[in-house]
Amino acid sequence: MKDWRLHIFSDFDGTIALTDVCIDIIDKFSNREPYLTLLATGKLTLKDFWHQVLKTFPSNLSIEEMIQFVKQTVQVDPYFVEFVNFCKENQIPFEILSDGFDFYIQATLDKFGITDIPYFGNQLVKTNDHYEPVFVYANESCQCENVGSCKRNIALSRLADDEVLVYIGDGYSDFCMVEYSDIIFAKSILSRYCNEKRIPHYNFKTFLEIINVLKKLLREKKIKPRRQAQLNRKKAFENE
Ligand SMILES: [Zn+2]
Numbered sequence: 001m002k003d004w005r006l007h008i009f010s011d012f013d014g015t016i017a018l019t020d021v022c023i024d025i026i027d028k029f030s031n032r033e034p035y036l037t038l039l040a041t042g043k044l045t046l047k048d049f050w051h052q053v054l055k056t057f058p059s060n061l062s063i064e065e066m067i068q069f070v071k072q073t074v075q076v077d078p079y080f081v082e083f084v085n086f087c088k089e090n091q092i093p094f095e096i097l098s099d100g101f102d103f104y105i106q107a108t109l110d111k112f113g114i115t116d117i118p119y120f121g122n123q124l125v126k127t128n129d130h131y132e133p134v135f136v137y138a139n140e141s142c143q144c145e146n147v148g149s150c151k152r153n154i155a156l157s158r159l160a161d162d163e164v165l166v167y168i169g170d171g172y173s174d175f176c177m178v179e180y181s182d183i184i185f186a187k188s189i190l191s192r193y194c195n196e197k198r199i200p201h202y203n204f205k206t207f208l209e210i211i212n213v214l215k216k217l218l219r220e221k222k223i224k225p226r227r228q229a230q231l232n233r234k235k236a237f238e239n240e
Contacts, residue, residue, distance in 0.1 A: 004164045004223045009155050011169035012098035012105055018075045022100045028069055030056040046146050050133040059129040063103055070107040083207040084114055097151040099173035120154050141240055144176035151177050156233060164223050168210060180233050182226040185210050
């Protein structure tokens with residue numbers, strides 16, 4: 001029997017960070033409305049939401065100011081640092097996949113003294129007098145809806161043949177990922193989505209529950225791929 005190893009990927013906003021840091025930034029430096037309502041009612045795509053809302057930011061606002069704001073205000077799951085240590089102690093690869101922006105993930109990791117965690121997110125670039133979003137990992141070949149970047153190909157390209165894909169998330173940008181994940185930890189909208197689609201998952205409130213479930217699975221040697229996720233990964237490779 002194959003000896004499966006864990007490879008963990010996590011969403012950032014609302015999952016590691018307790019709030020949507022991008023919305024916190026919008027509230028601090030501009031206004032979320034009417035854009036957020038237009039997004040919620042399907043009148044704006046996520047990409048157009050970002051293009052429009054970023055144009056309302058003060059023209060003299062620097063990334064450094066946004067970083068300082070994040071460092072002062074961001075809160076993370078109370079057991080996140082413990083979780084990172086758990087992964088390191090057990091040599092489990094752990095990476096962050098975000099449809100938010102990479103600069104505030106770095107700022108958050110810096111604030112909590114966390115190093116050596118690979119993270120993938122969108123980028124913010126200043127053109128003339130305003131910011132533009134760059135969706136580095138946008139993926140036309142995936143069917144997932146209303147995301148900037150799709151997390152699927154990043155995860156699949158980094159998963160080794162003997163690894164089981166663990167995914168942790170809470171929201172819309174995670175819907176696509178759960179189809180391809182073996183062990184899923186979900187809260188909020190993602191948990192409801194998994195229930196509707198009958199995708200097996202663990203509900204969680206904090207990362208402590210995730211540590212405990214993974215410890216138990218490791219102890220009982222119950223780490224193995226999920227058949228449907230394996231099939232979906234195979235299909236995704238064939239369609240790329
Ligand atoms: Zn996708």
